[in-house]
Every structure is written in structure tokens, then in C-alpha cells.
Amino acid sequence: MADTSAPALRASTGPALPVIGKSDTKPTWCPGCGDFSVLAAVEMALKRLRIPSHNVAVVSGIGCSSNLPHFLSSYGFHAIHGRALPVAEGIRWANHGLTVIATGGDGDGFGIGAGHFVHTMRRNVDLTYVTMDNQIYGLTTGQASPTSMMGQRTKSTPNGVIEAPVDPIALALASGATYVARGFSGDVKHLADLVANGIQHRGFSFVDVFSPCVTYNKLNTFDFFRQRVYKLENAGHDPTNLGLAFQRAIEWGDKIPIGLFYTVDRPTYEDLEEVLSAGPLAQQPAGLAGRSTLLDEFA
Amino acid sequence: MSDIIVRTGGEAGDGIASLGETVARCFARMGLHVFGLNAYQSVIRGGHVWFQARASAVRPYSQGDGADVLYCLNRETFEIHRVDLRPGATIIYDPEKFAIAPGDVPTGARLLPVPTLAIARKYTSQAILQNAPGLGAMAYLAGIPLPILQGALSDSFGRKAGDVVTWNLGASADGYEFARQHSGANDRAVSPRGEGKLLLTGNQAIALGAAAGGVKFLAQYPMTPASGIMHWMAAHSRDLGIVVKQAEDELAAINMAVGASFGGVRAMTATSGGGFSLMVEALGMAGMTETPVVVVESQRAGPSTGLPTKTEQGDLRLMIGAGQGEFPRAILAPSHPKEAYQAAIDAFRLSEEWQTPILLASDLHLSENYATVDRDEIALNVPIAPIATASAPATGEYLRYAYTPSGVSPRSVPGQPGLQFVAGSDEHDAKGHLISDVKAGVPIWVAERAKMMDKRMRKLEGLRAAAPPPLLEGPAGADLTFVAWGSTVGAIRDAMPILAAQGISTNLLFVRTVYPLRSDIVRSALEGARATLLVEANYSGQLGQLIRQETGLLLPHRLLKYDGEPFYPHEIVAKAREVTGHGGH
Numbered sequence: 114m115a116d117t118s119a120p121a122l123r124a125s126t127g128p129a130l131p132v133i134g135k136s137d138t139k140p141t142w143c144p145g146c147g148d149f150s151v152l153a154a155v156e157m158a159l160k161r162l163r164i165p166s167h168n169v170a171v172v173s174g175i176g177c178s179s180n181l182p183h184f185l186s187s188y189g190f191h192a193i194h195g196r197a198l199p200v201a202e203g204i205r206w207a208n209h210g211l212t213v214i215a216t217g218g219d220g221d222g223f224g225i226g227a228g229h230f231v232h233t234m235r236r237n238v239d240l241t242y243v244t245m246d247n248q249i250y251g252l253t254t255g256q257a258s259p260t261s262m263m264g265q266r267t268k269s270t271p272n273g274v275i276e277a278p279v280d281p282i283a284l285a286l287a288s289g290a291t292y293v294a295r296g297f298s299g300d301v302k303h304l305a306d307l308v309a310n311g312i313q314h315r316g317f318s319f320v321d322v323f324s325p326c327v328t329y330n331k332l333n334t335f336d337f338f339r340q341r342v343y344k345l346e347n348a349g350h351d352p353t354n355l356g357l358a359f360q361r362a363i364e365w366g367d368k369i370p371i372g373l374f375y376t377v378d379r380p381t382y383e384d385l386e387e388v389l390s391a392g393p394l395a396q397q398p399a400g401l402a403g404r405s406t407l408l409d410e411f412a
Numbered sequence: 413m414s415d416i417i418v419r420t421g422g423e424a425g426d427g428i429a430s431l432g433e434t435v436a437r438c439f440a441r442m443g444l445h446v447f448g449l450n451a452y453q454s455v456i457r458g459g460h461v462w463f464q465a466r467a468s469a470v471r472p473y474s475q476g477d478g479a480d481v482l483y484c485l486n487r488e489t490f491e492i493h494r495v496d497l498r499p500g501a502t503i504i505y506d507p508e509k510f511a512i513a514p515g516d517v518p519t520g521a522r523l524l525p526v527p528t529l530a531i532a533r534k535y536t537s538q539a540i541l542q543n544a545p546g547l548g549a550m551a552y553l554a555g556i557p558l559p560i561l562q563g564a565l566s567d568s569f570g571r572k573a574g575d576v577v578t579w580n581l582g583a584s585a586d587g588y589e590f591a592r593q594h595s596g597a598n599d600r601a602v603s604p605r606g607e608g609k610l611l612l613t614g615n616q617a618i619a620l621g622a623a624a625g626g627v628k629f630l631a632q633y634p635m636t637p638a639s640g641i642m643h644w645m646a647a648h649s650r651d652l653g654i655v656v657k658q659a660e661d662e663l664a665a666i667n668m669a670v671g672a673s674f675g676g677v678r679a680m681t682a683t684s685g686g687g688f689s690l691m692v693e694a695l696g697m698a699g700m701t702e703t704p705v706v707v708v709e710s711q712r713a714g715p716s717t718g719l720p721t722k723t724e725q726g727d728l729r730l731m732i733g734a735g736q737g738e739f740p741r742a743i744l745a746p747s748h749p750k751e752a753y754q755a756a757i758d759a760f761r762l763s764e765e766w767q768t769p770i771l772l773a774s775d776l777h778l779s780e781n782y783a784t785v786d787r788d789e790i791a792l793n794v795p796i797a798p799i800a801t802a803s804a805p806a807t808g809e810y811l812r813y814a815y816t817p818s819g820v821s822p823r824s825v826p827g828q829p830g831l832q833f834v835a836g837s838d839e840h841d842a843k844g845h846l847i848s849d850v851k852a853g854v855p856i857w858v859a860e861r862a863k864m865m866d867k868r869m870r871k872l873e874g875l876r877a878a879a880p881p882p883l884l885e886g887p888a889g890a891d892l893t894f895v896a897w898g899s900t901v902g903a904i905r906d907a908m909p910i911l912a913a914q915g916i917s918t919n920l921l922f923v924r925t926v927y928p929l930r931s932d933i934v935r936s937a938l939e940g941a942r943a944t945l946l947v948e949a950n951y952s953g954q955l956g957q958l959i960r961q962e963t964g965l966l967l968p969h970r971l972l973k974y975d976g977e978p979f980y981p982h983e984i985v986a987k988a989r990e991v992t993g994h995g996g997h
Contacts, residue, residue, distance in 0.1 A: 130829055141849055167829040170675070175837070182834050183846060188826040189834030190674055191846075192667065193697045199631075199664040203671020203679065204826065206655050207629060211675070211826050232660040388655045395676035395799075395825065397653045399626035401792040407620075407648075408787060411610035412441070 130165040147298030147324030158309035172201040176218035178245035195225030213240040223259040234288035247326035255329035282362040292318035345372035416600040421462030422485030432463025439467035443606035448782030449475035473902035535579035548587025555601030614778035615640030617749035621756025626796040628677035631668035637776040638710040662687035666694040676825035682708035699739025701835035704763035710774040722976025723776035728954040740872035743927040747901035778899040811842040819870030879925040886919030893941035907984035931962040
């Protein structure tokens with residue numbers, strides 16, 4: 114029996130419907146937080162693509178940055194710590210007419226949620242994952258994160274971090290992500306381009322954002338990045354070359370690249386899941402009425 | 413009950429399960445009701461495995477006691493099972509494999525040596541035919557007509573054709589004929605009666621019921637004894653239009669299911685206790701965000717990895733308490749595939765109606781064993797209500813978590829214009845706005861928090877009334893009232909007529925929804941009972957503890973089993989006799 118109230122396909126919606134904007138909830142981030150720029154960039158990207166707000170689902174886990182869905186006028190799911198990606202995948206498979214964006218922090222995505230990060234990428238699920246990477250746990254008041262640099266002193270590492278940081282870009286390349294980029298909260302326009310291109314990319318798009326925590330990370334500050342970042346597109350980087358992408362990914366020092374590391378066309382999970390070829394799952398009939406021959410296998 | 417029990421055993425890898433399933437299938441096609449027990453270990457080869465098929469015109473609810481036909485593929489099977497035969501039993505074996513000394517034959521049993529290997533060699537030198545002659549002999553002794561056996565055997569090879577099928581048909585017919593010439597049929601041999609029945613496992617029934625109830629998305633991680641649900645659903649995924657996702661772990665599985673439900677489809681996951689332990693946090697998220705989801709928890713013997721291939725009902729407290737804080741849920745506990753089918757339908761209906769997680773409690777004994785149903789007991793035409801219940805408000809803004817008398821608020825799904833909301837795992841107000849950070853502790857929001865808790869928890873009372881109530885089966889005013897949930901009910905149902913024949917009348921309080929408990933019904937049933945006997949497959953009598961908590965009633969007599977094995981009717985009978993003062997028979 115068809116569910117008549119099932120949502121419409123993205124393609125069938127007209128520009129007359131309201132595109133995304135800010136919600137009536139004001140962000141609760143600290144003044145100067147890098148996450149304001151990420152919110153602005155996501156909003157700019159969706160506006161530029163004219164995707165109606167009711168056809169967007171923004172999903173997050175837990176952490177300062179994971180409050181982001183509340184500040185947009187789209188549908189949102191503010192899930193539990195580390196689980197934004199599986200929730201986002203479920204939404205996407207239930208209705209692949211939707212634009213699904215997952216957001217969160219470095220602890221959420223590369224610590225407690227690292228397993229999902231790897232598997233979502235190898236599936237090439239068509240969603241966009243924007244991480245606000247501040248290399249610290251902010252909401253829990255300043256402990257080391259999976260991307261904290263060796264030696265960094267935090268509340269949980271008073272003598273300095275003694276484990277190597279996760280490299281999200283290299284991990285994404287190794288895991289089969291088909292759009293891998295890095296942005297910086299100090300350059301919103303550039304970041305919005307990366308997010309918009311990621312949303313338009315067919316397949317899993319990953320945008321890791323240097324989004325400094327102005328309260329708890331006194332090492333990886335806006336100035337730290339302003340002095341170091343350079344744009345791959347200005348350096349002659351070929352984003353279709355996986356080997357070169359790996360080389361750029363491991364650059365960390367006086368020069369740190371931002372921009373598009375790698376992109377490739379590969380069938381998405383939704384392309385290969387045959388059930389979805391009949392249209393969004395939410396619009397397909399459900400139940401077994403009239404399917405009595407199904408019982409023959411038990412006879 | 414006039415029944416026959418056929419048992420066969422050997423090593424893992426011998427093909428015992430398919431041998432047993434073929435016998436069970438034959439009985440079902442003869443129009444008999446069947447219970448099929450598949451006993452195995454957590455190894456792929458070696459160890460001892462056995463299958464028991466019990467058939468009767470009256471539906472058996474358990475594997476029964478003893479065996480009438482025992483086919484031993486190895487000596488170990490004979491050593492283990494010779495002490496568990498009924499009078500007049502026949503033991504099939506091949507003397508070329510091992511010898512049985514006359515003194516070892518149990519009193520009242522007889523031997524039927526069948527040259528299975530020699531028969532097989534007539535067809536091929538490959539060691540793939542040894543089971544077929546023994547299968548033929550078993551079928552003859554049990555009263556299965558040869559054409560029914562051959563039909564079931566052919567079907568078991570599916571679309572495969574060629575020599576292997578031909579050889580199997582020939583060798584099984586030879587074994588059948590050998591038994592006819594060298595033995596009479598068993599005294600309990602059955603004959604065909606009427607239309608064939610459907611034979612299915614509890615897992616298949618759950619998967620089928622979920623499909624009938626409208627599921628469109630299943631995410632699952634492999635774990636015995638729940639994997640069969642994923643196997644059936646995956647095999648039917650394309651045909652039925654159900655997306656089946658093997659997730660990277662149980663954390664992902666339930667979060668995907670909750671996401672898919674939020675996205676607008678009925679969604680489920682299934683696991684056993686270990687995987688369910690990983691799902692606990694997301695279960696609470698479904699409760700907090702009021703997102704429907706169905707979780708099948710097929711229990712096995714714990715704690716920890718426990719006994720992966722053995723049964724238990726040790727997770728009731730876990731299911732009731734899973735998740736920090738308090739949120740509404742219901743736990744359905746069917747006992748038989750017929751009920752499991754309906755329970756899956758009920759689980760989806762309740763989950764959608766009350767926008768909260770529903771647990772379907774199974775266990776290895778229900779999930780993996782076989783039973784029969786009549787075709788008309790499986791009603792496929794189930795009404796599927798629309799998922800989105802909200803429409804754009806004429807005035808004011810849409811409130812996803814609006815306060816209502818029932819606690820259920822109109823629900824929108826992504827894609828509906830003007831009805832956007834954020835589902836938050838943090839505490840929130842009627843709009844969905846968080847009240848967990850800057851508002852927490854501010855007096856008006858303190859009151860809001862309590863109001864939102866009250867709203868959600870009102871749904872628990874709604875569920876209490878809407879979920880299947882406890883059933884009192886059997887005569888009123890009985891000498892003894894059994895109290896049970898889940899698959900344990902089967903052996904009790906089979907023990908009741910045995911006790912009745914011995915002059916002891918019993919009835920059964922079957923708690924079909926263990927949580928929330930209908931304490932009114934339970935209390936009146938138990939206060940009116942002359943004596944009670946709690947029967948559970950766990951160490952501490954967890955349903956008994958729940959009943960004590962909810963009604964204040966103590967059930968003094970308990971039959972608890974936690975050795976990994978299912979209950980047998982004779983164990984129930986012995987304990988019931990003891991409790992009613994008929995002990996020492």
C-alpha cells in the first residue's frame with residue numbers, strides 16, 4: 114500500500130519553495146568560534162544550489178559543532194555522540210531524493226565515530242560530511258582530541274599528547290572517499306565553494322575544516338592557520354591523481370594545504386542498491402498484500 | 413498426543429540439519445503439524461549435532477520427549493541418544509561404520525542395520541551420498557510415503573539438477589526399500605491427513621511478519637541466533653523492495669534504522685544480547701527523539717559471549733532497563749513462529765502509533781527451530797498506515813513535539829514543506845528546540861522539562877493498554893497455574909495435556925507483552941490461582957521479579973533452567989507434580 118504522504122523528489126520541487134536559511138535559534142558558540150564560518154558556508158552553499166529547505170536533512174552527533182542543525186531552517190537530526198554518519202546513511206537510503214549533510218567535530222567523527230567514518234566512505238554514500246576540526250574537545254572543556262598534535266598540553270594530557278594524530282584527509286583517501294577537501298574557517302568563500310561542490314558531487318564528499326576553538330586550543334589558532342595554509346588550486350595540484358593527493362595530505366608544517374585534494378567518479382551506494390532504482394524507498398509500496406505466493410517457499 | 417519423533421545425529425558438516433529439515437518438510441506436506449529442533453555447536457566442522465522432528469495431527473509446541481526413530485551417522489550419536497528413546501524405537505546405523513554390541517541396545521528398542529555406504533557406492537565413489545539411504549529408511553519407519561520424500565528431497569536441491577539429484581533419489585529409494593524389507597514401520601508411524609502445512613523458523617516468521625507489517629529497511633550485524641532474519645530478508649530484498657544493510661557493527665545498525673525511520677520508512681534491526689548491549693544508547697535516542705524503530709533481540713545463553721548456539725531468556729532485565737534515563741518502550745514475547753509473525757506486525761503497528769522503540773524478544777529456541785502453521789494462519793493483508801501524520805498548521809507554527817493527551821504528537825518526515833524540525837537527542841521543547849544548554853535550570857524551562865517527560869511517559873500507559881495482553885490458557889480453577897513468557901511456553905503447552913491425563917488440571921498465564929506489564933490482569937489471574945509455577949530459562953526468574961515488583965505477588969514455586977538447553981515437557985510435568993503434591997510417581 115503506497116504511503117501517499119511520502120516526500121517529493123528533489124528534482125520535482127520548484128524554486129518557489131523557500132530555500133534554506135537560518136532558523137530562529139541563535140548559535141550558542143563562543144564569540145569568535147570557527148564554527149560560525151562553517152554554518153555560514155553551509156548556508157551559502159545550499160542557497161547557491163537553490164535546494165529547498167524541506168528537502169535537506171542536516172545530521173550531527175554531539176559536541177559544540179554538532180549543534181549546527183538547530184541553526185538552519187532545514188530538517189535536522191541531532192543524534193548521539195559519534196553516530197551522525199549511520200543516521201545520515203539511514204535517512205539517505207530512506208529517501209535519496211533528499212540532500213543529506215552530516216556535520217560534527219573531530220572527536221565525534223575521528224574518535225568515537227571513526228569506524229563509521231571509514232565504512233561510510235568505502236560505500237560511497239551520496240552525502241556530504243563537514244567536520245569542524247578544532248583539534249580539541251571543547252564542549253567537555255578542553256581535553257585532547259584524535260587530531261590534537263603530539264606534545265599538546267590539555268586537561269587530559271598535562272604533560273603533552275604522546276600519540277600521533279589521526280590524519281582525516283589521508284584516512285579519507287585510503288578509505289575510498291570520492292571527494293576529499295579541506296577548508297579553513299578563516300576563508301568562508303573558499304569553504305562555501307568546497308561545500309557546494311561537495312554537495313553537487315555524486316558520492317561521499319568530505320570537507321574537513323580547520324575551525325579553531327578560541328577558548329580551549331591556544332595552539333591551533335586562526336593565526337596558526339593563516340600563517341600556514343595555501344590553496345591547492347593555486348599550487349597546480351591535480352585533484353584526479355590519488356598518489357599526489359596522498360603526498361599533499363601528509364604535508365603538515367610551515368605549509369599546510371587547503372582545497373580539493375582528490376575527486377573521482379564512482380557509482381554511489383544508492384546507484385548499486387537495486388531496490389532504490391525504483392525510486393526513493395519512502396515512496397515505494399510497503400506490506401505483503403496480495404503476495405500469497407510468497408508462502409510457497411515454506412510449503 | 414499421538415505423535416512420532418524422529419531424531420538424527422552426527423558431526424557438524426555431516427548435513428544433519430538438511431537431513432532433519434527434509435524429514436520435517438515431509439511431515440508438513442503430509443498435513444501434520446511439526447516441531448523441529450536443530451541442536452548444534454559453535455563450530456563449522458566436528459562436534460556433535462542433531463536434529464529432531466516431531467509430528468502429530470495436534471500441533472506440538474515443543475520437541476517432545478525421547479525418540480521413536482534414531483538415525484546415527486556416527487557412534488557418538490548412538491552413545492549420547494540411546495538413553496533417550498521411547499518404547500518400540502528403531503535405531504538406524506551402518507555396521508560398516510561402527511558396530512553395536514547386542515548388550516548395548518536399550519530395552520524395548522530394535523536395531524536396523526542399513527548398508528548406507530554400500531548403497532551409496534552403487535551410484536558414486538564420492539562421499540556425498542551417505543545420508544540418502546538413511547533418510548529413506550527413516551522416512552519408511554515414520555510412515556512418510558516415498559513420493560513425498562522424493563518430492564521434498566528434489567526440492568531441497570533447488571534448481572540444481574544432474575547426477576547428484578538422481579543419485580540421491582535412487583539411494584534414498586533404496587534405503588526406503590531396504591527398511592521395508594527388513595523392518596516393520598514404527599508403531600507410531602503417521603499417515604497423510606489433508607492439506608500440507610507451512611514449515612518455518614521463528615526467524616523466518618519474524619522477517620515475514622516484518623515485511624507484512626510494512627518494513628522497508630533492515631540494518632543488521634551478523635550474530636547468532638538473529639542472523640536468520642537478515643538472511644531471509646536479504647534473499648527477498650529485491651523482490652519485496654526492502655533495503656537490507658549489513659552494517660559495520662550494531663552501533664551503526666540501529667543508528668541506520670533510526671535514521672531510515674526518521675527519513676520516512678518503517679525500519680528495524682535484529683541482534684542477540686551482545687549486539688543489543690551495543691545498541692542501548694541509540695535505543696534511548698529513538699525514545700528521546702520519538703522515532704519509531706523495531707529491535708529484535710534474540711537471546712542466547714550469556715553472559716558475554718556465553719553459549720552462542722544455546723538458548724536462554726536471560727536478557728529480560730537488560731531489555732527493560734536498556735538506556736540511560738526513562739522512556740517508553742514495549743517488549744513483545746511470542747512463543748511460536750505463528751505468534752512471532754503476528755508479533756512482528758504488532759511491533760511495527762505499536763512503534764508507529766506510539767512513536768517509540770518496540771522490542772521483539774525472541775531466543776535461540778524460537779528463532780532457529782522449525783514449526784508449522786496453516787496457510788490461513790498467516791494473514792498477509794495488513795493495513796499499512798501513512799507514516800507522516802502532520803499537515804501544515806492553519807495558524808501558528810508546526811510543533812513536532814506538541815503536548816497531547818496521549819503523548820503522541822503529529823509527525824512529519826523530511827520532504828514535507830513547511831514542517832521542518834530538528835530531532836534532538838538532547839531534551840527539547842514542543843518545537844524541538846533544545847532546553848539542555850543555556851535554558852537548563854532556568855525556572856520556566858525546569859517546568860518544561862518535567863512536562864516533556866510527562867508527555868513521553870504518557871505513551872507508556874498507552875502502550876500498556878494497546879499491546880497484546882497476557883492470556884490465560886486452559887481451564888479456569890485449575891490445580892496449578894503456570895506463568896511464562898516467550899519460547900518456554902511451548903514445553904508447558906505440551907505438558908498440560910500430559911498432566912491432565914494424570915488427573916492434574918493446569919492452566920497457563922502467558923505474558924505476551926512482558927513490558928509494560930498488565931499488572932491488573934496478572935494480579936487477578938494469580939490471586940485466583942490455587943497454586944502457581946513460574947517457568948523461565950534464566951537463573952533468577954526475571955519475569956517473577958518483575959511481577960513481584962509490579963504486583964507485590966511472590967511466586968514461590970519456580971522452575972528455572974540456565975544450562976543452554978530448552979525445556980522438555982517431562983521436566984515441566986515432574987515439577988508440576990511436585991508442586992501439586994503428586995511427587996514421587
